[in-house]
Amino acid sequence: MSISALIKKGWEIYSINFQKFLVPIGIMLIPYILYFxxxxxGGPELILLMLILNALMVVINLWIGIVIIIMLDKLYKNQPIDLNKIYEIAFKKIPSYFLVAILTALVIIGGLILLIIPGIIFIVWYGFANYAVILEEKDNKGIAALKFSKNLVQGRWGATFWRLLLPALALYLVVLIVIFIVSYIITGGNFNLESYNQSLIINAISSLITLILTPLFVSFSLILYNNLKETKEQARTETPAQI
Known part of the structure; x- marks a missing residue:
């Protein structure tokens, strides 16, 4: 799948089904609203509550992140969406998803510490481990998910790298422009980085826009993941058996 086709498909899924993402996005938004x-x-007396809220935000972000991945996968495959069932499945997958996220982060950080290039290689190799642990029927927990991801990318690292980078980079630039424009309108162009209130407003705007666009961000890599699986399977079936 070309990069342009990837972006087009991601936008199509996101725009057509945007209303379906409103409830998950709303759930993610609640702790952010409380936080702000x-x-x-708040004051010093609310520090404990802030710590509890931060922990809650982590759990909710993990949970709804899994929900969005499952939703996008079903939408890509034209399967029906049962949100209540997805919520239940996603909640059960939080521990294994969190473990894979930690393992992936450790491997990537290790690569970046050694040299920048190994870290970048690892990002692409293991970038689909989170999808493997969530979406695959067979047991792909922990190291198995990382191996699954690497096997998926093997032999196609360069093409995968650009298809991961460019759509995300393009959307990120759009987000930055939107945040700048909205912030400019709200502040009247009088940016003051030392102003606590302005910083708070800009952070709130950034968080809101990022949350709203989260399904679109995820859609690009999710579509690529499915495409890699499809083409891998196709190549396997078309390759003559070795005697």
Whole structure:
């Protein structure tokens, strides 16, 4: 799948089904709203509540992140969406998803510490481990998910790298432009980086826009993951058996 086709397909899934993502996005938004309210009206006495809220944000982000991945996968495959069932499945997968995220991060950080290039290689190799642990029927927990991801990319690292990088980079630039424009309108162009209130507003805007676009961000790599699987399977079936 070409990069342009990848972006087009991701936008198509996101735009057509945007309303279906509103509830998951809303759930993710709740702790952020509470967080900003605490920052505005809270004081030292609310530090414990802030710590609890931060922990809650991590759990909710993991949970809804899995929900969005499952939703996008079903939408890509034209399968029906049962949100209640997806919520239940996603919640059960939080521990294994978290473990794979930790393992992937450790491997990538290790590669970046050694040299930048190994870290970049590892990012592409193991970038689909989170999808493997969530979407594959067979047991792909922990190291198995990382191996699955690497096997998927093997022999196609360069093409995968550009298809991971360019759509995400393009969307990231769009997000930055939108944040700048909205912030400019709100502040009247009088940016003051030392202003606590302005920083709070800009952070809130950034968080809101990022949350709204999260399914679109995820859609690009999710579509690529499925495409890699499809082409890998196709290549396997078309390759004559070795005697």
């Amino acid at each position: 309210l605490f920052l505005i009206f």
